[in-house]
Amino acid sequence: IFFVSIKLTVPLAYFYILLILVRELCEKFPGSLYIPIQTYLPYLASVVSTMQKSSTFVEVWAIIEALFYICLRLHIQWLQYKDPLEASLSSAPMLELWERRQLWERIMEIETDDPVSFVTGWFFDQDLQHITRYDVLDFVAWSMFEGRNQEHLTGDELGQLHDFVDELEWKISEHLNRSDSLIPEKNTDKNEVGDNRKDNQETPITSEFTQEKNDLDLSDGISSPRRDQGDRPRNQFRFPENVDDDSPDFFTNLYENYHNWYEQTKDRLENSDFHPVQGIRNYMAEKRQQIVEKEKNAMATASNLAENAYNRLVSPGSNMDKQLMALSHATQSQLMDAWNSMVEMKERLETAKFVSSKRKVLQQQLRGYRHLLDSARAMSSAIPSNQMADLMRKITQCNEAIERVEWSARDAFVKATGYARKNILQRTEPQRYAKYSHDPLLGISTYPLMFHLLILGVTDGGLRVILRRRGFERRTMGPIAYYFHPGSSDHTEDENEELNDEDREMTPIVFCHGIGIGLLFYLPLIDEMLRLGRPIFLPEIPYVTGFRPWQSP
Known part of the structure; x- marks a missing residue:
């Protein structure tokens, strides 16, 4: 109930801003707006009259709360679109x-x-x-x-x-x-x-x-x-392999091998001065011409005999006559199907050329990017994170483009062979794991600004007072803030005898807190570390501290 009532502060602030807006409009347009409100909405008119005596501090606070809520939501939305790879680097x-x-x-x-x-x-x-x-x-x-x-x-x-x-x-x-x-x-x-x-x-x-x-x-x-060291395991466990663990290239290789076979066959035929498609067309034209000439010669000598024999055996319009005509058309359709198959082969060849050329270009780009990545990692000086992330994104884009070429080759294969898409090898989706830097930000609660300031004053303000009384000094180094204690040599004789050589060198302690309200929760542990007398560094980590989403990277 407490947190629900706290969250209701934001809608109340927006409602208060709406009343302020109505009040200002009524003052600006009394005749056209305020008088109709008094006539039809007398309760609202009384509220507007009461708003004349409202506190300026409350009005400013309501506006600030509304603006803070909008800015906070925009910041969270911006975090959703922030590149996690660049943030990690x-x-x-x-x-x-x-x-x-x-x-x-x-x-x-x-x-x-x-x-x-x-x-x-x-x-x-x-x-x-x-x-x-x-x-x-x-x-x-x-x-x-x-x-x-x-x-x-x-x-x-x-x-x-x-x-x-x-x-x-x-x-x-x-x-x-x-x-x-x-x-x-x-x-x-x-x-x-x-x-x-x-x-x-x-x-x-x-x-x-x-x-x-x-x-x-x-x-x-x-x-x-x-x-x-030790004995070998009696049986060794192996994670199961996946058939598509490697980069997708089955259908791409299929078309590329088809293209290579065509080029090899074309080279052999060109050496013998033979063109397959043109040769088939010439062959069909020559056969057709021979048939025409033979028909003319036969027609001159046996036209009447054939016509009389046909009329004696087959009655015009009979079923036999229709079947013979259908057989003639069937033969022509078979020839057309054979020619259409040549056209489909041509389409498959065009697809193979496209797939082969596209993949070669992408693989060449990928080799260049990977060579640049190896050179960048081998350099002694650090490469800026944004440039390194941009290079890695280009590598990912090349891999995704190669994968899209594979899917286009698969679709062309399905279209050419008539296979149902569900019968094609299906890619196994990888298992999902807790990938915190890439997972979307879900369930982030937004609280009013006054609540943030209250919690921040209790936790961070109280922490500063408590640690200062313990001898800590708050320092900053760029965007990083931390508390430092120089340590002390106030040990008892028994404690000094237990210290080894490494302890006598006063090796500092760096403590990084976990998710919570910050260092305030770990004060008992900090007191125990103070007893060691070593220098202590306590970095502030606002990214895992509650109620500080605006300080996230």
Whole structure:
């Protein structure tokens, strides 16, 4: 009820603005507007009269509330159309391979206990067997490679991406085999359990994934510590492959091969001075001329005989006569169908030429963009995020254009062969996962400006007072604001004895808070960190702090 009443402030502000507008119009046009209102709407006229004594502060506040609501909605709409890739690239520099490797190993150490839940949790609890390798590659590319797609990665980064997925499969294999070993078996002792492991008997858990017996190749370039130590998993899990994981090129290759075959055949025929279409037409014309000449010769000698014989055998207008005429027309229609088939072949050839030339141009552009991407990533100086995002968008546009060429080739194939579209190979849609930077902003509540100021005063204002009393200093560095405490050496003798060499160097602590009302919720933890005596950095993160949507990137 409290939040509903707070949200009603905005419509009340708009209603108050409407009353102000009516009051001003009545003062401007008393004869044409105010008098009719007094006559037909006396209650509204009394409200307008009361508005003459309204407070200027209330009127200004109502207008500010209305303008704030409009600006806030426009800002949220602008965030919907903001490029998430450019925002991800501008938030932090792209990691080097060794930095990303360290981060991945840290994640794998944390998720060792249950990597299956780690994967399925991101895919909205989808069953593991329904998640393909392409889905996992797309997820890891987004999460570990600054929100990029797979086509935005260099060759080395693509190799690292596949290494990460292989290591994740290894972790899942270890987890599933460990779960399998915990299944109780009747009338077995420890030796029998070991024998059963050697026999590699199937269990309800191991039947869910691929049964591959100790044939894992450790020389595939993966440098995972867990793969180099300990026993191999008895059965290795593999994410199911998808038939359309690669770029779509089935129908495009079909037409391009048809075009290449035609060009090769044309070259062979041109060497022998033979043109297929023109040759068939000349052949048909020569045969027709020969038939005409033979008919003239035969007509001169046996016209009467043939006519008399036909009249004796076939009565004019009879069924036999009609069937013979139909047979003659059928022969002509077959010749026309043969010629029309030549025309359709010509259309297919034109489609093949278009598909082949279009794809060659797009592939050439794509190779140029990818070469530029490799050069940009190899440069020591950082490329501006907007330029890098623009280059990656062009790579995506090239891939989408190649995909559209594939769909046009498929439609032409359906038209030429008469196959139903539903009988053509259907593309499997990838599984959806929690892609926060790309998902639309849904369910954002907008509150009045006074409510924002109240919460901001309690949280941020109170936080500044509390941290200042604890010795923190608020500093800014560009758009980033943070609280800094220099630390202290006020430790007891017992605490000083427990400090190791690294602690004596006063390594600073950087604490980043999570989603909530900011640092105010973590004051007990901050007090514990103060006891360590180290310098402390507490950055403000307004993007995950409630009631601050206008400060989002």
